[in-house]
Amino acid sequence: MGKADFSPIADTTRRAEIVALLRRAILTGQLEPGQKLNELRISEQMRVSRAPLREAMRELVQEGILTSIPYAGTFVIEVTAKDIDDAYSFNKVTDELAIERAWPLRDQRFFDELDRRHEAVKQATRALDTTRQIETALQLHGLIYEWADNSVLLETWQRLTSRLQMYFALHQQARNEAVPAEDVHETYVRLLKGKDMRAAQRHAREHIDLDFEELLAYARGLEQRPSKGI
Template sequence: MTARRPKPTSDGFARVPKDTFRSRIADSLRSAILGGDIAPGTQLVETALAEQFGVSRGPLREAIRQLVEEGILEAIPYTGTYVIDISVKDVDEIYSIRRNLETFAFEQLWERRDEDFRSELRRRHEALTATIDAGDDKASLLAELSFHGTVYEATGHAFLLTVWHGLRGRLQLYWAAHHRAHGLRGPRRDGHDAYLRLALGDDLEAMRREIESHMRRGAEQTKAFLVGRERLPERRA
């Protein structure tokens, strides 16, 4: 028996099956935000979105609440819900936190890296490379998060993993801005080769240096893009 396809609404959005309302709406909104179709700082209007998705406001609010928890949306009391806008200050803070968190994670795990960790890190690197080869920028953002998340998950450090999960949403927005800054369809194909090699190697100090360098390059490029965006209205005046 052939599965029924979602029926499109008049403005092009596919109506969402009832059993997956929240997750599909969240996935659609996340994809639109990371792809730049919904711009940073945009206020979400529930009535319009409910009409576009062909759903009631209940599951829509659940999906919005999920993205607020992920750090992609911000709910301001008595005002509304907005797409988070990444600033230069945000990039500096993300860089400083990630550099220290990821270094700490490897320090915690270094002597306990086993074949399961090595195999999983290779597998996730291959999955990331596949999304880049496919030119799927949005999938590559999630694959890159999954790749970097391997070390956090392997530590068994519950609080560290909680902090990492709290940072993921902002990282998605940060990387999306970085990709748009350079017209990229995902990370560079060889961008994680050195990281992978050193993470599987025996030199912890070299791994520390790679984490610092890997994250600093991305932060500097993204900051340059954001500074240029902020100056754009002045140039048009």
């Protein structure tokens, strides 16, 4: 009889769709940091009433990519160099934990999924789709969190992911350069398949070091000049 394992059916509420739409707009940089979200305008554009829109915005406020001031408005969060530095320091520690927990649980399915996600990054890189490249890279990185079998750890990663994606997107958008052609994740994937856990942890730490250093330099540059208004 039926061995089919169905995935959860799609969210059927407008609210959920609005959350997805807004999140995407923020993470791809369509909505800039500091920008105010005008409820009436957005609800008219989306052809929705303000109620589900406002509920969606509350979710994103709690997710940490919007911030709300009563009677003043809801804004996309500003990104400071310290924010990035904080996220970076924190991520170092959680990465270590995630690898430690996921390590003994690695199996064939893990390795297959690892390859699959790695392939997705490479494909996005070849296609020069920077947005998708950031997205897939974070998904590749997220596998150890999904495999660590710790709900709090996973949840924390997912929260952090939103902001990291936003940071990287801003960075990419700003420098407007061609994406690196070579594959920087090759070593990471190889180590996760190997036998030396410490080495994997060390590499993860050093790897994100590189990315973050670039980000930090960018953010510090931003903070030199005054932020332009809306």
